Amino acid sequence: MLKYILKRLLIMVVTLWIIITLTFVLMVSVPGSPFNSEGNSNEIVQQNLAKHYNLDKPYHVQYLLYLKSIVTLDFGPSIKQPNQTVNDLLGRGFPISAELGIVTIIVAVISGITLGILAALRHNGVIDYLAMGIAVLGISIPNFIMATLLIDQLAVQREWFPVATWKSPMHMVLPVLALATGPMAIIARLTRSTMLEVLTQDYIKMARAKGLTPWKIIVKHALRNALMPVITIMGTLVAGIMTGSFVIEQIFAIPGMGKYFVESINHRDFPVIMGTTVFYSAFLIVMLFLVDIAYGILDPRIKVAKKEGE
Amino acid sequence: MEKILEVKDLHVTFTTYGGTVQAVRGVDFHLNKGETLAIVGESGCGKSVTSNAIMRLIPSPPGKITAGKILFKGKDLAKESEKKMRQVRGVDISMIFQDPMTALNPTLTIGTQLIEGLKQHRKITDSEAKKRALEMMDLVGIPNPAERMKQYPHQFSGGMRQRIVIAIALICEPELLIADEPTTALDVTIQAQILELFEKIQDVTGVSIILITHDLGVVAKIADRIAVMYAGKIIETGTKREIFYEPQHPYTKGLLNSVPRLDTKGRLKPIDGTPPDLFSPPEGCPFTARCPFAMEVCNKVYPKSSNLSDSHSVDCWLQDERAKQLLATMVTN
Ligand SMILES: Nc1ncnc2c1ncn2[C@@H]1O[C@H](COP(=O)(O)OP(=O)(O)O)[C@@H](O)[C@H]1O
Ligand code: SF4
Ligand SMILES: [Mg+2]
Numbered sequence: 269m270l271k272y273i274l275k276r277l278l279i280m281v282v283t284l285w286i287i288i289t290l291t292f293v294l295m296v297s298v299p300g301s302p303f304n305s306e307g308n309s310n311e312i313v314q315q316n317l318a319k320h321y322n323l324d325k326p327y328h329v330q331y332l333l334y335l336k337s338i339v340t341l342d343f344g345p346s347i348k349q350p351n352q353t354v355n356d357l358l359g360r361g362f363p364i365s366a367e368l369g370i371v372t373i374i375v376a377v378i379s380g381i382t383l384g385i386l387a388a389l390r391h392n393g394v395i396d397y398l399a400m401g402i403a404v405l406g407i408s409i410p411n412f413i414m415a416t417l418l419i420d421q422l423a424v425q426r427e428w429f430p431v432a433t434w435k436s437p438m439h440m441v442l443p444v445l446a447l448a449t450g451p452m453a454i455i456a457r458l459t460r461s462t463m464l465e466v467l468t469q470d471y472i473k474m475a476r477a478k479g480l481t482p483w484k485i486i487v488k489h490a491l492r493n494a495l496m497p498v499i500t501i502m503g504t505l506v507a508g509i510m511t512g513s514f515v516i517e518q519i520f521a522i523p524g525m526g527k528y529f530v531e532s533i534n535h536r537d538f539p540v541i542m543g544t545t546v547f548y549s550a551f552l553i554v555m556l557f558l559v560d561i562a563y564g565i566l567d568p569r570i571k572v573a574k575k576e577g578e
Numbered sequence: 579m580e581k582i583l584e585v586k587d588l589h590v591t592f593t594t595y596g597g598t599v600q601a602v603r604g605v606d607f608h609l610n611k612g613e614t615l616a617i618v619g620e621s622g623c624g625k626s627v628t629s630n631a632i633m634r635l636i637p638s639p640p641g642k643i644t645a646g647k648i649l650f651k652g653k654d655l656a657k658e659s660e661k662k663m664r665q666v667r668g669v670d671i672s673m674i675f676q677d678p679m680t681a682l683n684p685t686l687t688i689g690t691q692l693i694e695g696l697k698q699h700r701k702i703t704d705s706e707a708k709k710r711a712l713e714m715m716d717l718v719g720i721p722n723p724a725e726r727m728k729q730y731p732h733q734f735s736g737g738m739r740q741r742i743v744i745a746i747a748l749i750c751e752p753e754l755l756i757a758d759e760p761t762t763a764l765d766v767t768i769q770a771q772i773l774e775l776f777e778k779i780q781d782v783t784g785v786s787i788i789l790i791t792h793d794l795g796v797v798a799k800i801a802d803r804i805a806v807m808y809a810g811k812i813i814e815t816g817t818k819r820e821i822f823y824e825p826q827h828p829y830t831k832g833l834l835n836s837v838p839r840l841d842t843k844g845r846l847k848p849i850d851g852t853p854p855d856l857f858s859p860p861e862g863c864p865f866t867a868r869c870p871f872a873m874e875v876c877n878k879v880y881p882k883s884s885n886l887s888d889s890h891s892v893d894c895w896l897q898d899e900r901a902k903q904l905l906a907t908m909v910t911n
Pocket of ligand 3: 625
């Protein structure tokens with residue numbers, strides 16, 4: 269197991285390095301510089317600025333400087349807001365984004381699994397059709413449309429919830445809903461189909477033959493097995509929620525990482541782009557790793573397969 | 579002898595898109611305390627449906643017990659509520675399934691799966707339950723039970739898993755054990771060991787056993803009595819001796835002829851043809867289309883049971899003195 273974890277850590281570092289390199293290549297090959305949009309037409313000023321941020325150096329030197337900044341976890345100041353370091357921005361944005369993300373995942377997982385189970389237990393009944401109807405809508409409506417709909421219906425026309433910003437739990441409702449519907453729908457459909465399959469398994473019949481209560485059969489025997497595939501897609505869902513949060517944070521004017529990320533790209537604020545990308549990637553890679561570990565813990569067959577494979 | 583189970587005129591149907599499957603069409607049999615009854619028949623004749631019906635584990639929908647009685651110690655299980663049945667399952671009657679590779683939950687330890695039935699039905703502490711589980715593992719012949727309890731199903735061979743399934747079935751000391759093709763999925767050598775285990779547990783616990791199989795070799799080894807099933811009906815029943823040495827129904831004779839035996843030289847003769855479609859089973863004897871002795875009446879009217887001894891009865895027109903008479907009246911009409 270330890271060997272497996274070490275191997276995974278190594279792969280994670282390599283993946284991160286590839287992402288960093290690609291980001292760097294993309295960053296320098298996209299037209300535009302951090303100073304163009306500022307109206308600094310003075311060429312000397314621009315050159316001085318470029319020099320100050322090492323943008324006049326050859327690409328390989330810039331690349332090495334970036335790598336150094338990542339290894340030392342010091343991305344330097346933002347070009348756009350020179351009085352702020354990238355770490356400041358991350359430190360302020362991340363807790364908010366994390367809050368949005370975590371609440372969204374909790375909502376999506378709990379409601380998705382519940383819907384999926386209900387649908388499976390009432391297979392071909394009203395609840396099943398209703399739940400799957402909701403799921404199809406949830407999957408097919410993009411989250412920014414969902415956000416707009418929610419704002420229009422529940423914040424503008426009904427004024428039940430605030431339109432935007434991030435201050436109280438009430439402020440969280442609409443962005444979380446907008447962001448959670450898609451993953452919830454995916455989880456619901458997956459839970460339903462695996463649950464239906466698991467319920468026909470012999471071990472479920474055997475559990476019934478033992479005289480266990482339906483509740484025990486579902487929770488102890490069916491659900492655990494039915495959730496395995498759900499866990500495997502959690503990594504992808506987390507990634508989806510993270511990218512979705514870029515858009516949602518913009519729409520709801522939430523001062524999270526997504527906002528800085530999008531702004532930094534618009535402004536070609538290279539240190540911030542690099543900082544946020546590395547942060548997002550590292551976070552996602554770690555999440556995928558945790559999902560794999562969780563899967564191994566929940567499914568005893570996998571743990572042993574890995575042990576034997578060592 | 580005390581009857582522990584008496585099934586009377588059991589009918590089970592399945593409603594499907596293609597129509598209604600009449601899977602079990604009036605099954606009668608009984609089981610005496612402490613004996614082993616084998617139910618034999620080709621695949622699809624309704625053996626599993628019959629055993630699931632006794633446990634009331636027919637999936638509904640599509641399945642339904644449409645008529646009949648299942649008297650377990652005088653109590654009609656066909657009429658019991660689901661809640662009452664939960665106190666019967668695993669406690670009074672236990673079941674063993676065909677495939678030990680799929681009957682155990684892959685994500686729970688053997689210990690958990692052994693103990694959970696006990697914890698469900700008895701007020702018992704964890705350590706007592708564990709002690710009982712160890713006893714059971716020992717009884718069914720699993721070495722190092724304490725260590726093995728902590729392992730998962732995939733760490734056991736097929737034969738070992740079937741032993742565990744048997745241990746699970748017996749842990750609450752049921753009076754009746756229904757084993758649905760318990761050796762079909764196993765290697766021949768393992769089959770013999772599992773059959774010996776059945777004999778052993780019957781000696782030790784006195785449990786009555788219904789053994790479902792399509793394999794007459796299995797029957798010859800451990801059955802006391804045999805019921806032969808065909809197209810949703812029991813067409814002949816008798817002691818092992820009666821069925822093996824004086825089979826009366828042409829289908830039973832056909833089955834016996836298709837089993838390899840040491841004393842009969844020559845080729846095996848499998849029965850030609852296939853069983854009837856259970857969507858619209860024939861009104862008369864379902865074996866008519868395959869029967870070398872079929873008469874005109876066979877196809878029209880189902881034969882009454884003829885009792886050849888206290889224990890031996892058969893549903894076949896060849897037994898009936900009135901067959902010719904009845905045929906004559908039908909022809910003149
Ligand atoms: N869930 C079901 N839905 C529809 N038909 C079924 C179902 N279960 C069993 N049957 C039908 O009942 C008949 C008897 O099946 P079964 O008892 O499993 O046979 P076997 O004697 O091989 O155990 C078969 O024709 C089968 O198609
Ligand atoms: S009743 Fe007729 S068809 Fe059926 S087994 Fe007897 S002889 Fe053959
Ligand atoms: Mg069967």
